[in-house]
Amino acid sequence: MAEVGYLALVLGLFISLYGIIAFVIGVTKKNPAFLASGKGASLAAAVLSSVTTVALLYFLMSGDYSINYVYEYTSKDLPVFYRFAAFWAGNAGSLLLWLFLLTWYTVIVAFSKKTKQLTPYASSILLFNSAFFFFVLAFLVNPFERVPGWTPGAVVPDGAGMNPMLQNPGMVFHPLTTYLGYVGFAVPFAYAMTALLTKTADDEWIKVTRRWTIMAWAFLSLGNLWGAQWAYTELGWGGYWGWDPVENASFIPWLTGSAFLHSVMVQERKDMLKVWNVTLIAITYVLTLFGTFLVRSGVLTSVHAFSGGPLGRYFLAFTVFMLFAAIFLIVDRRKLLSQARSFESFLSKESSFLLNNLVLVGLAFAVFWGTIYPLISEAVRGVKVTVGAPFFNSVSAPLGLALFLLMGVCPLIAWRKATLKNLVQNFQWSAVGAVAVAVVLFFMGIRKPYALASYGIAFFTIATILMEIFRGTRVRHRLTGESYPVSFIRLLVRNRRRHGGYIIHLGLVLMLIGITGSQAYNLDTTKTIKVGESLSIGQYSLSFNNLAEKKLTSDKDAVYADMTVSKNGAYVAQIEPQKVFYATAPDQPESVVGLYSTAKEDVYVVLASWDQNGNTTFKAFVNPLVIWLWIGGYILVFGTIFALWPGRGSQAGSKYVRSERLAQEAV
Amino acid sequence: MKGKNVKITAGVLVIVAAIAYLIISGMSSATPAYALTVQQALAGQGTADKYYRIEANIDAAHAQWNGDKTPVELKFDLYDPSNPEKKLTVIYNDVKPDNFSEATQAVVQGKFNPDGTFHADQLLLKCPSKYEAENTTSNNDGPVTKFLKSLGLKS
Structure with a gap:
């Protein structure tokens, strides 16, 4: 099974490359057989990536701990829900998820009936992307690698288990939606480059990709939202956004993608901003790759730490290649992109869109600059300087x-x-x-x-x-x-x-x-108290009634504090901040926040530590209006x-x- | 038509300049953290007025936690992997993060105290054993060798 999964990757690489050749021959020689063959290759690549995906899922579900990936991220007592999510817990699996999505997106594009002229090119560009990911998975981060020292036939009894921090519903949804968004931007990019390659000056590519763009944008929004929610409920620091390099890596393309969504309307309506639009989508796409490079290469320290290794170099090389290819095309075809009209007034919708774009891209640049500043300062001044x-x-x-x-x-x-x-x-x-x-x-x-x-x-x-x-x-x-x-x-x-x-x-x-x-008027306090005492924060008083232990499942125990929340002396709620201990990670508990959430504010309490004498430390926050962030996100x-x-x-x-x-x- | 374009271009330039100004003023007003190694810190290369960022290994097992102090205090040592004997004491007035005991590497940001200890206001921990295992097999293996090994076809 591991061999089948691996072989599918290698085959997938060749099929993707073949698909590109078939499409190119089909288009240049106007040969329908080759075009059909290219489509077939796209489908085959998708089937092959699915075979690999199913193989890895099979190992995760069946618990074959001789596979290193399965060993690293799962264990016998891990619930099925998280076994499934373990698929994207590590480097190899998350890249495989990317590939899986990309190859099926490619199939949708290749078999699309709407765009006869553009399809072969767009599909080829997407296949080129797929080929890169097939290559990376086959030769750099093989998901089916066995545990070190494994000999054929040996049985590994149990795995190391999933990091307790990852055992949160956020783990299932946040990476999935973020990737659906990230990968989705490849499609409008492919069509934009196709329009340039084929010297198609009209805005057909924009019409075709509008839904793709919005979908990718929405998934990326949702991915960021769920990431923030996860950070808020899981990490126990009372916040939801820390300007971590990896958060920024998904925020920056979200900003440029938002700019793109708006500026294409000007092109649709007024036939203007053509160069700008092609540039924006190219930037957005390259930023999704660059973000992945930042995460995988270990050049910046982040909470989403993947280990270093050669992967980063290949990602950087691929990113730079795509960037220069896009720049070359845009510069080479600039005549094609000359705009039919120009701005007629300061006070007009088109100039207000231009303004919106400048601000969005300016903000994207500022975040980008701040994120990579440690690298720039190291290169220029020889000392790494971090801005937070x-x-x-x-x-x-x-x-x-x-x-x-x-x-x-x-x-x-x-x-x-x-x-x-x-x-x-x-x-x-x-x-x-x-x-x-x-x-x-x-x-x-x-x-x-x-x-x-x-x-x-x-x-x-x-x-x-x-x-x-x-x-x-x-x-x-x-x-x-x-x-x-x-x-x-x-x-x-x-x-x-x-x-x-x-x-x-x-x-x-x-x-x-x-x-x-929540940014301007949040309160926080850290205090050590004993049972029977209370701590006060803002208008709230938190009385500490009891500290006890309970069994959650066979492999999970929780130490919890029973607390009564009162506001201005009147009872409002009972909360139970916990620390959950997993059998697989006895030294790393998971904080479960005691949360009392209202439309006006959240009372957020973390049970930080306790000792034999009953001295128990709590960290408490009052975060005004946080709930509107989530409600707004769902709207x-x-x-x-x-x-x-x-x-x-x-x-x-x-x-x-x-x-x-x-x-x-x-x- | 031409005049209008000049006006728009000028407007764009003004906005770009404003954004550039925001970035530059942001860079100078926000406290940037300068990277330092433990060795440099112990050699006194950090000055009291600057804000620093130290990435090093952490001795989490010998950390001291004092919850009765106000503010609470977590005290631990950092050391460079190349020189585990030389240790820098860090004081952090906040609670232990959940992954503290498992941490092998830490990133702290803060300032130096007059006594030479480091007062951190930010602590970020890395637990490589959990996120992604260090590659324990020989690093000299090429991908093909690795693959053959993984299939058990080569030892």
């Missing part, structure tokens, strides 16, 4: 707020040229409301400038979006005579792309509210699904927007 959260916060706060302000302004500003008059008309009430909100909050005791600005902007953006939807509903109600609720629902459903975008924006604003509250995902839902209303693009707006202006 203070740098990232100081840059991302103003740029982030600018983005949220634009989020309120952009959707309502007219294409081509807006007049000052309709700007005032559109925004006066939201702007007045935003200032009012800031003033009220100021008198309620919120004095931090960033927090005030953030809440004011949040109000402004929510208000403009809701007013826009209200106006649309009213127009529809008047034109069609439908009742208000029916008009409202039909308005949303008939142009899902647009209103899905609004829903996503609303979700993001809620996330902003959560981030602002964002809902908005994406809403926008992508197929059928009538899903394709309505900017033209529809214009006619609707005309109707609106006519009223």
